[in-house]
Amino acid sequence: MLGTMSDELAASLLSQMMSISGQISGRMREGLDRLGLTEPTANLLWLLRPDVDPLPLRKLAALLHCDPSNITLLSAQLEQRGLAERRPHPRDGRVRTLVLTPAGQDVRQRLIDAVARHSPLAGLTLDEQHQLDRLLTKAIDAL
Amino acid sequence: MLGTMSDELAASLLSQMMSISGQISGRMREGLDRLGLTEPTANLLWLLRPDVDPLPLRKLAALLHCDPSNITLLSAQLEQRGLAERRPHPRDGRVRTLVLTPAGQDVRQRLIDAVARHSPLAGLTLDEQHQLDRLLTKAIDAL
DNA sequence: TCGAATACTTGACTTTCTCAAGGAAAAGAT
DNA sequence: ATCTTTTCCTTGAGAAAGTCAAGTATTCGA
Numbered sequence: 232m233l234g235t236m237s238d239e240l241a242a243s244l245l246s247q248m249m250s251i252s253g254q255i256s257g258r259m260r261e262g263l264d265r266l267g268l269t270e271p272t273a274n275l276l277w278l279l280r281p282d283v284d285p286l287p288l289r290k291l292a293a294l295l296h297c298d299p300s301n302i303t304l305l306s307a308q309l310e311q312r313g314l315a316e317r318r319p320h321p322r323d324g325r326v327r328t329l330v331l332t333p334a335g336q337d338v339r340q341r342l343i344d345a346v347a348r349h350s351p352l353a354g355l356t357l358d359e360q361h362q363l364d365r366l367l368t369k370a371i372d373a374l
Numbered sequence: 375m376l377g378t379m380s381d382e383l384a385a386s387l388l389s390q391m392m393s394i395s396g397q398i399s400g401r402m403r404e405g406l407d408r409l410g411l412t413e414p415t416a417n418l419l420w421l422l423r424p425d426v427d428p429l430p431l432r433k434l435a436a437l438l439h440c441d442p443s444n445i446t447l448l449s450a451q452l453e454q455r456g457l458a459e460r461r462p463h464p465r466d467g468r469v470r471t472l473v474l475t476p477a478g479q480d481v482r483q484r485l486i487d488a489v490a491r492h493s494p495l496a497g498l499t500l501d502e503q504h505q506l507d508r509l510l511t512k513a514i515d516a517l
Numbered sequence: 518t519c520g521a522a523t524a525c526t527t528g529a530c531t532t533t534c535t536c537a538a539g540g541a542a543a544a545g546a547t
Numbered sequence: 548a549t550c551t552t553t554t555c556c557t558t559g560a561g562a563a564a565g566t567c568a569a570g571t572a573t574t575c576g577a
Contacts (some may be wrong), residue, residue, distance in 0.1 A: 240503050241490035245398065247510040248495070249420065252395035254517070255388065257439045271564065277392065289524060296400045298566055303526060305564090317525095325391040325524040325573045347384035352391070354516035359509055360383050366498065366506045373497035374397065414533065432555060441535050446557055448533090466544045497555045 254351050266338055267312065273342060275305045275329075279315060281336050285328035287320065289327045299336055397494050405488045409481055410455065415487060418472075420446045422458060424479050428471035430463065457481055 241269070263273055278286065278294055288306065292299040306329050309315040314335030320326035331339060347353065352360065399413070406416055421429070421437055431449065435442040449472050452458035457478035463469035474482060490496065495503065 238487070238490065240507065241493065241496060242486050244495050244503060244507055244510070245486065245490050245493055247422075247507070247514060248391070248395055248398060250514060251510065252391055253439070254435070255391060260439060269563080277389075282423070287524080294396070296396070299525065299544065300527080300567085301565055310447060320524095323524085323574070343385050343388065344381070347381065347388050350384065351513040351517055352387050352390055353384060355509065355513055357383070359512070360387060362505065363509045364383065364387055364390070366502055366509075367387070367394065369502070370494040370498055370568090371390060371393060374494055412532080430555080440533095442556065443536085443558080444534055466555085468544070470556065 238252060251351050255346060258349050259342065259346050262342060266342060268338070268342075272305055272308050275302070275309065276314065276331075276335070276339050276342065279331045279335070279339065281339075283333055285318070285330045287326045287328055288317070289326075291329060309335065390427065394494050398489060401492050402485070402489050409485060411481070411485075413447055415451050418445070418452065419457065419474075419478070419482050419485065422474045422478070424474055425480075428461070428473045430469045430471055431460070432469075434462060434472060441507065452478065 259273060260270060268276070274295060275291065275352075278291055282314060286294075288302045289299055291306075292302045295302070306315060306317055309329070310317060314332060316330050316332060317327045319329055320328055352363065357365065386514060401412060406413060409416075411419065417438060418434065421434055429437075431445045432442055434449075435445045438445070448458055449458060452472070453460060456475060459473050459475060460470045461473055463471055495506065498506065
């Protein structure tokens with residue numbers, strides 16, 4: 232049946248995605264000690280893009296699929312290390328946003344570089360990487 | 375510079391992979407309560423392929439990047455729910471392998487189906503899914 | 518202005534995970 | 548064959564991360 236075939240393909244893709252992302256976070260772990268981070272804090276750091284408007288803590292909790300109180304804990308850790316700051320939202324006094332400090336931007340970039348260099352995706356040719364980029368972009372935009 | 379361009383591409387791919395796998399595990403969480411599982415046990419269940427020789431606990435720990443004692447805990451939970459069994463390795467008395475019961479195979483398949491249906495990758499055409507499959511396969515094989 | 522909703526924090530608690538130590542089986546050396 | 552070494556799993560103690568319920572402050576809407 233057609234349904235079965237595409238189900239198998241979907242399951243195979245799923246398994247591959249999980250395997251690769253597992254490899255990536257495994258690779259990430261190796262560098263964390265050196266940067267003085269744990270995996271949960273690194274996952275939060277990952278979301279703090281310097282080129283985008285800072286996100287409210289609540290939004291970060293949604294992106295990480297966890298309770299807001301957990302973000303309170305993790306961002307306090309980043310703050311204590313001088314990597315990020317909680318700033319009040321300019322328009323809404325209830326909201327706090329999390330912003331990287333220069334030191335935080337540096338650590339984040341070093342983390343990304345270290346992982347990207349050893350990622351399984353680095354084994355693909357440049358052309359293949361562009362194909363992959365196109366496919367993933369479409370998948371994400373479809374959300 | 376050329377190096378910069380490919381670094382940016384690699385970082386972009388990385389970010390996309392993390393985003394999609396985040397979506398996937400988010401989707402997974404939604405079904406877990408209904409199946410009586412937690413996320414860590416589901417991640418273990420994921421690795422227990424019925425069509426492949428059962429893996430030693432140590433191997434499972436390596437795949438999940440965690441301590442073997444943690445696998446002891448998680449597999450005990452699966453065992454208690456009747457989803458898996460720890461069996462002595464036929465040739466090596468030190469080793470224990472983890473094998474799904476029929477009930478465990480059923481739960482695992484339902485988990486995979488539920489996630490695959492709502493995965494971001496399901497939005498791609500069948501042709502695109504094949505392209506993606508080819509690229510990911512190559513990336514994984516390069517390990 | 519007053520009630521309802523939203524955002525973050527705090528505290529108590531559970532679950533997950535790691536580390537150090539220990540026992541059992543296999544492998545290697547003598 | 549015996550003894551040492553290594554490998555694998557388990558146990559127990561403890562740290563870290565996560566959830567939940569309650570509390571405070573701010574904003575929104577009637």
